[in-house]
Amino acid sequence: xxxxxxxxxxxxxxxxxxxxxxxxxxxxxxxxxxRVTFKELNNRANSLAHGLMDLGIRKGDFVAxxxxxxxxxxxxxxxxxxxxxxxxxxxxxxTPNDIERLINQCEAKALVYGGEFxxxxxxxxxxxxxxxxxxxxxxxxxxxxxxxxxxxxxHSTEEPKVDILQDDGQYMNYTSGTTGLPKASIMTHYxxxxxxxxxxxxxxxxxxxxxxxxxxLFHRVGWVTVLAGVTSGCKNVITEIDPKSxxxxxxxxxxxxxxFVPVITNLLMMxxxxxxxxxxxxxxIVYAAAPLTTEVRExxxxxxxxxxxxxxxxxxxxxxxxxxxEMKKTxxxxxxxxxxxxxLRLVDENDKDVPVGxxxxxxxxxxxxxxxxxxxxxxxxxxxxxxxxxxxxxxxxDEDRHLYIxxxxxxxxxxxxxxxxxxxVEDLIQSHPKVEQCAVIGLPDKTLGKVVTAxxxxxxxxxxxxxxxxxxxxxxxxxxxxxxxxxxxDAIPRTATGKVLKYQLVxxxxx
Numbered sequence: 001x002x003x004x005x006x007x008x009x010x011x012x013x014x015x016x017x018x019x020x021x022x023x024x025x026x027x028x029x030x031x032x033x034x035r036v037t038f039k040e041l042n043n044r045a046n047s048l049a050h051g052l053m054d055l056g057i058r059k060g061d062f063v064a065x066x067x068x069x070x071x072x073x074x075x076x077x078x079x080x081x082x083x084x085x086x087x088x089x090x091x092x093x094x095t096p097n098d099i100e101r102l103i104n105q106c107e108a109k110a111l112v113y114g115g116e117f118x119x120x121x122x123x124x125x126x127x128x129x130x131x132x133x134x135x136x137x138x139x140x141x142x143x144x145x146x147x148x149x150x151x152x153x154x155h156s157t158e159e160p161k162v163d164i165l166q167d168d169g170q171y172m173n174y175t176s177g178t179t180g181l182p183k184a185s186i187m188t189h190y191x192x193x194x195x196x197x198x199x200x201x202x203x204x205x206x207x208x209x210x211x212x213x214x215x216x217l218f219h220r221v222g223w224v225t226v227l228a229g230v231t232s233g234c235k236n237v238i239t240e241i242d243p244k245s246x247x248x249x250x251x252x253x254x255x256x257x258x259x260f261v262p263v264i265t266n267l268l269m270m271x272x273x274x275x276x277x278x279x280x281x282x283x284x285i286v287y288a289a290a291p292l293t294t295e296v297r298e299x300x301x302x303x304x305x306x307x308x309x310x311x312x313x314x315x316x317x318x319x320x321x322x323x324x325x326e327m328k329k330t331x332x333x334x335x336x337x338x339x340x341x342x343x344l345r346l347v348d349e350n351d352k353d354v355p356v357g358x359x360x361x362x363x364x365x366x367x368x369x370x371x372x373x374x375x376x377x378x379x380x381x382x383x384x385x386x387x388x389x390x391x392x393x394x395x396x397x398d399e400d401r402h403l404y405i406x407x408x409x410x411x412x413x414x415x416x417x418x419x420x421x422x423x424x425v426e427d428l429i430q431s432h433p434k435v436e437q438c439a440v441i442g443l444p445d446k447t448l449g450k451v452v453t454a455x456x457x458x459x460x461x462x463x464x465x466x467x468x469x470x471x472x473x474x475x476x477x478x479x480x481x482x483x484x485x486x487x488x489x490d491a492i493p494r495t496a497t498g499k500v501l502k503y504q505l506v507x508x509x510x511x
Contacts, residue, residue, distance in 0.1 A: 010166040011189045013082035015196075015231045016042050017159065023207065023233045029226075030253060031238040034071050038230075041075065043157040048079035050160060051151030055133050057109055059084030059162055062172065064108035064131070065218070066090045066099070066117045069238050072137045072148060073217045074226055076112050081170055083162045086186060088172040089218035094478050096120060098181055100127050105184065105375060106172060112148065114138055166190040172374070173220050173315050176419040184374040185316060187220070192227060194341060195220075195318035195368035199228045201340040202322040203284065203309070205257060207233035210281070212249065212258040214241055215417075220315045221288065225259055241417075243267040247277040254281040261289045262296040263416035266447045269299060279304050284325060286311060290414045290449050291405070297332065310335055312403065317389060318368035320344060321403050334402035342366045344403070346395055351386065359406055362395045363388040413442035415450050418480040425473075425481055429454055432472050434462040439492050439500045440483065444510055454483040455505050457492055464488065 019028065020042035028038040036044070057063060063085050067073045073089075080087045088106050090099050099120070103111070107130040113121050115138025125134070136145035170189045174182040205211065211234045215222035229236035237253045239245050247268060249255065265285075268274055282305040287296075292310050300308055307325040312335040321344065323336025338344045345353055346360030354360035371389045373379045383390055394406050413420045422440040429438040436457045442450030458464060466486040473482045487509060493501040 008166050009164065010193055011081065011164040011168075012170050012192060012227065013045075013078055013164065015193070015227065016045060016078050019230050019233055026233065027235045028230065029071050029074055029236055029238060030249075031069065031071050036071055038233075041071075041078070041230075044152045045075045045078040045082065046157045046159060047155040048075055048148075048152045049082045050155035050158075052079060052085065052110070053083055053160065054155070055110065055146070057083065057085050057133075059164075060169070061085045061110075062088045062106040062108040064088045064090055064103045064106070064111045066092055066111065066113040066121065067137060067217070068092075068114055068116055069213070069217050069222070069240050070114070070137070071238075072112075072114075072152070074238075075152060077171075077217075077223060077226070081189070082160050082164070084164050084168055086169040086172055089174075089223075091174065091182070091216070091218050092117060092120070093480060094182075095475065096123060098478070100124050101181060102174065102184065103128055104130065109133070110135060112137065115140075118142060164189065166193075171220075171223065173370070174218075175315055183376060183379055185370050185372055186374060187370050191318075191368055191370050192224060193231075194366070195224045196228045196231050198319045198322075198340045198342075198368060199224060200232055202311070202319065202324065203257065203286065205229075205232045205234060209256045209283070210235045210237065210253055212237045212239065212246070212253075212255045214239055214246060214264065215259060216241075220318065221259060224318065241267075243271045243274075247271060247274060250282065251278045256281055256283040257286070258282070259286045259288060261417040262287055262292050263290065263448050265296050265300055265304070269303070270447075275303055283307060284309055288312070289417050293449070294332075295446075297328075311339070312336075312405065313339075314391065316369055316371040316383075317364060317366055317391070320362075320364050320366060320391075323402070327402070331398075331400065331402045334398070334404055336403065337401055339366075341368070345388070346397060351388075356397050356399060356401075359394050359396050362391040362393045362403075362405075364391065365389065413440070413450050413452055415442065415445075415452055415480070416448045420452050420481045425452065425454065425477065425483065428473055428476055429456060429469060429483075432464075432469065434458055434464050435469075437492050439502060439505060441502050441505050441509075443485065443506065451484045452481065453485040453487065453509065455487050455489060455492060455509070457489060 019038045024039035028041045029036045110133040111131050112135045134145045136142045137148040166189045169186040171187045173187045211229050213225045237249050284307045286309040288311050311319045311322045313320040319339045321335045322339045343365040345363050371383045425440045426438045436459045439455045443453045445451040469486045493504045
């Protein structure tokens with residue numbers, strides 16, 4: 001006779017239950033003037049869970065979310081996790097057409113949205129065929145919607161009696177959309193809790209810390225940071241990427257840990273008298289998502305904290321490589337060594353390991369990873385080969401097995417925290433009737449790291465200005481993908497086989 005010990009019942013919702021028992025009266029979330037304890041957060045999540053079940057939401061159903069960073073976003077994540085429904089958070093910076101396609105792709109049964117997105121949702125309602133319930137977060141009433149607060153306060157606070165397994169879907173993870181419509185993959189409870197284990201193990205977070213979340217909660221980094229805080233019993237200060245608010249909250253709440261992209265540090269230093277804010281509570285700043293330049297690293301150490309860490313990964317993989325503050329002192333330009341549970345290799349075009357010091361494509365395996373793309377078997381097969389996820393990045397190891405990124409396999413521009421796939425922009429620009437050819441490149445920028453720049457040639461006899469190209473792209477592509485600069489030239493340099501020599505363009509226009 002065997003006994004089921006429940007070893008496959010590792011669940012996201014139970015992390016909040018545990019925190020509510022252990023730290024009932026401790027503040028869990030501080031966000032935009034609201035302060036919620038762990039017990040209050042758990043009670044509201046339970047009430048919301050029961051309310052959603054009363055609306056017919058069941059285990060395995062998708063629920064779309066369009067919210068700015070807020071307490072209600074966190075409550076919604078946990079409520080859905082407790083009933084086995086899958087959160088499908090949408091990047092509100094995408095075009096309405098992209099958001100419509102993504103919500104329809106997963107056949108969401110409900111949509112939770114904030115007042116900032118009333119007009120957007122109103123424009124989509126007739127196109128979202130599967131959405132039966134619209135749940136409104138905000139002041140006042142909106143016709144044909146369900147007030148969020150009624151669900152979060154008007155139902156039982158008992159734990160929902162739904163059997164959750166660790167391999168059940170918890171969260172619909174979307175890539176950055178660098179090749180068009182973002183790819184989607186369903187992260188399980190196990191995947192996301194393994195990502196939390198990586199963060200807690202590598203960073204060393206404990207219940208005495210005050211952490212800050214500035215990444216959007218629709219992004220996996222934002223969600224995993226929140227989940228790590230709840231799992232560790234930390235107070236989590238959640239903000240938007242608002243430089244003045246970030247500085248004020250670090251000072252007021254005595255924040256110990258925050259995850260930045262380098263552009264945020266540049267923005268903080270643009271705030272008048274930024275160096276007058278008290279940053280002495282900061283223990284560690286961890287950088288991710290874009291290369292950490294020497295300039296940003298030195299400015300961080302001068303004005304914010306001496307303890308800088310950096311990690312490398314993506315939304316499918318979570319943390320793959322981590323460089324802690326001690327490593328950063330001896331290997332300042334390194335991304336570090338493999339994180340907890342990660343296997344990492346550098347391979348050639350035949351997936352054979354390259355020698356130390358040579359450049360190869362980064363491939364990895366991790367318990368936090370899921371690259372089984374939703375309704376997209378072709379992309380899954382392309383990314384996962386022989387059980388290894390191919391990152392599309394090129395790197396090298398030094399003699400200490402520290403990883404260094406040297407470029408992209410694909411044509412990618414990282415501007416601030418945004419990732420832009422050049423061919424997507426090029427194809428749209430070349431559809432303009434006056435444009436003959438186009439090459440999209442990233443030019444160095446002190447604030448954003450890179451700015452998207454279009455280099456174009458015109459058809460014979462045509463004339464055009466920069467603004468006409470920019471106006472032509474609006475509504476066809478997300479705003480952050482639209483070039484900030486347009487240069488018109490006589491001919492785009494190419495190889496004998498016709499490949500654009502982009503490095504020549506970058507060199508010429510950087511100068």
